[in-house]
Amino acid sequence: MSRLLVVDDEANIRLLYAEELKDEGYDVVTAASSAEAAEKLQNGTFDLAVLDIKLKNESGIDLLQKLVKERHEMPVILCSAFSCYKDDFSAWLADGYVVKSGDLAELKHEIARVLARKAQKAKGERI
Amino acid sequence: MNQKYCWNRDEIGQPDCPMVGVGDEELPVSKQQRRLEICGECPAFVNDLKQLNAENNPIAPLLTDLLNENRRQKTQIQSLVSFLDNKTLEMRFLHELGSVLQSSVDLDEVLSVALTAITAGKGFGMNRAFLLLCDRAAGILGGHLGIGPSNWDEASLVWGEIVQNDLNLQAMAQNFRQNKLSSERAKFHDLLEKLSVPIANKEHIFIKALDGGRPVMVHGAFQHPDVPLEMARLLGVDSFLLLPLISRNRRIGMIIADNCITNRAITEEDMHSIETFAFPVAFAIERASLYDKLQVELNRVTEAGKKLKEQQELIVRMENMALVGRITSSIAHSVRNPLMIIGGFARSMLKNSQASDPKRTFIESIIAETHQLEGVLDEILNYSDSLYPTRDFWDVNQLIEATLRDTADALTSLGYATGYSPGHDLPTVYIDYKQLSYCLRTLLQNDINSIGSDLSIAISSISVEGSVIIRIQDRSRHISQTELDHLLIPFSETRDLGVGLGLALCKTMLDKQGILFTAVANEHNGIHYSITLPTSKEEQP
Numbered sequence: 085m086s087r088l089l090v091v092d093d094e095a096n097i098r099l100l101y102a103e104e105l106k107d108e109g110y111d112v113v114t115a116a117s118s119a120e121a122a123e124k125l126q127n128g129t130f131d132l133a134v135l136d137i138k139l140k141n142e143s144g145i146d147l148l149q150k151l152v153k154e155r156h157e158m159p160v161i162l163c164s165a166f167s168c169y170k171d172d173f174s175a176w177l178a179d180g181y182v183v184k185s186g187d188l189a190e191l192k193h194e195i196a197r198v199l200a201r202k203a204q205k206a207k208g209e210r211i
Numbered sequence: 212m213n214q215k216y217c218w219n220r221d222e223i224g225q226p227d228c229p230m231v232g233v234g235d236e237e238l239p240v241s242k243q244q245r246r247l248e249i250c251g252e253c254p255a256f257v258n259d260l261k262q263l264n265a266e267n268n269p270i271a272p273l274l275t276d277l278l279n280e281n282r283r284q285k286t287q288i289q290s291l292v293s294f295l296d297n298k299t300l301e302m303r304f305l306h307e308l309g310s311v312l313q314s315s316v317d318l319d320e321v322l323s324v325a326l327t328a329i330t331a332g333k334g335f336g337m338n339r340a341f342l343l344l345c346d347r348a349a350g351i352l353g354g355h356l357g358i359g360p361s362n363w364d365e366a367s368l369v370w371g372e373i374v375q376n377d378l379n380l381q382a383m384a385q386n387f388r389q390n391k392l393s394s395e396r397a398k399f400h401d402l403l404e405k406l407s408v409p410i411a412n413k414e415h416i417f418i419k420a421l422d423g424g425r426p427v428m429v430h431g432a433f434q435h436p437d438v439p440l441e442m443a444r445l446l447g448v449d450s451f452l453l454l455p456l457i458s459r460n461r462r463i464g465m466i467i468a469d470n471c472i473t474n475r476a477i478t479e480e481d482m483h484s485i486e487t488f489a490f491p492v493a494f495a496i497e498r499a500s501l502y503d504k505l506q507v508e509l510n511r512v513t514e515a516g517k518k519l520k521e522q523q524e525l526i527v528r529m530e531n532m533a534l535v536g537r538i539t540s541s542i543a544h545s546v547r548n549p550l551m552i553i554g555g556f557a558r559s560m561l562k563n564s565q566a567s568d569p570k571r572t573f574i575e576s577i578i579a580e581t582h583q584l585e586g587v588l589d590e591i592l593n594y595s596d597s598l599y600p601t602r603d604f605w606d607v608n609q610l611i612e613a614t615l616r617d618t619a620d621a622l623t624s625l626g627y628a629t630g631y632s633p634g635h636d637l638p639t640v641y642i643d644y645k646q647l648s649y650c651l652r653t654l655l656q657n658d659i660n661s662i663g664s665d666l667s668i669a670i671s672s673i674s675v676e677g678s679v680i681i682r683i684q685d686r687s688r689h690i691s692q693t694e695l696d697h698l699l700i701p702f703s704e705t706r707d708l709g710v711g712l713g714l715a716l717c718k719t720m721l722d723k724q725g726i727l728f729t730a731v732a733n734e735h736n737g738i739h740y741s742i743t744l745p746t747s748k749e750e751q752p
Contacts, residue, residue: 094548100555107562165547166592183589184547186554186581 087111091121092136118147137164159198218250251278311381312495316502323388325492326358337468344464354403366472420453427453456493463493554581600643608633614651634672640744646720653713679744686737695732
């Protein structure tokens, strides 16, 4: 079972993601801030992180850069209310990008795609 | 004795004196005046004086001396009166000239007045005059304007006209400016070019006269050591006058005047007369030139002011747009998250509800409504993006092929067939790639209802006269032109938000980039879109 870390400052969004992604068979851990995410990351390993670009008083992009630097093996999917971040150079570090929507099909699809690629990469490295 | 000589009578009868003419009514009754004015020239008096001489009358030689002195003084007075008359005319002319020059700030008018004054019979009466102006930037004293007839025939014609019309200086100058200025410029164009002299050529007689600041009379031009032979040949006269135009120690230019037709000798008096008019002319030319420059500067300032105002308006508009951007950003966060949560949980509930649950319809309605609101939100955010086009040069074929790849899955799932005929050797186009990509995606996937049986979309690109045209023939969507035009107006009807709004956005985005966009609907054959893309920056608004 893949373990996911969901970081979003909205409690209801964290709850929605947790419920929906658990239904998809993932083990979901949520965090409301960068500090909480860092704490969760210290206490366990994760296969993938889903990250909101705009946290309360922080930038999700800064957290993304930190994660890529410190946990480069863990892919990150960015979620945002803006579609324009897709074209933002600073968001290119992420492995995937999803515009927030009540229909989580795209997010689920993106998580599955990124995890499959990670698995394939790991398999290739083992061979 | 007294009565013997008529010149010694107190009164005479008018018929008795052959010297009394019309208008001399006072002379017969005024002995003293008669003696001084007419008796000395009278044959009767001359005879009487001869007789007195013959008689050795001692008064006779004295009378002869007095008579000769009287004659001499009369001649001198006449000469002085004539001189005075001439000077009066000259003063009147200079006054008229000054008045005309002072009232004008138009360079052409000033030059016309100056050269007319030199050549007019009422003025200085020279046959021909050339005006040379100092061009400090180019470092030359360059020929600017000429006036005067080229030959006797032309001279007779022109001078005849002047006599016939009897115009004052201002009228003559106005007539010259309106009717002759262009033709005189053309007539003397080549000669004026050749008359130009570098200001640094201090040995040239023109520059010597200019530096000296005094008029120079040139006689024997063909043999003159300071006059280049070529210049003398060019003017074709042996004598000419150089009149430097100096204003406030600034060298303005030079007038060359001659009598090339009549060959009348130019006198010292001519030179002194013309000299008096040099300063007002120089001053008027300088003032008109400065006024011209001032006018140019004024136009520049006006233009700069206009541009500044435009820039200010642009800044205000940009501030407004930035405000729109901030508002939409705020909306994105304050609306997107709640919508997502409502829609997300509604989906979750729907997924976990029984098929027979009567509340499923309500949940489905929530999902549909939130989906539509999310669509509206996307359109508003895209509209906000459209306010800031970022243009660069892009390959049209790459743009279309990438768009077709992005939309392939969605279109195929709906049963659409797309075909693309790329133009060959297309130039790059100057566009906002992201916005054009959005527009093409929207045109291909727009949610206009009324789907026909032919689900095909044909796309082509072609280069036409500095532009690249993308044509999209969508045979599936059948609506009227009126309905289509309505869909091209953004936010025209709030109830339709999210339905066909993309088309209005496309038009807005393309309009903002100055890109021509046309959409022609046929209720039976579908919609034909045409997008004309610029290939250079100049075509942008």
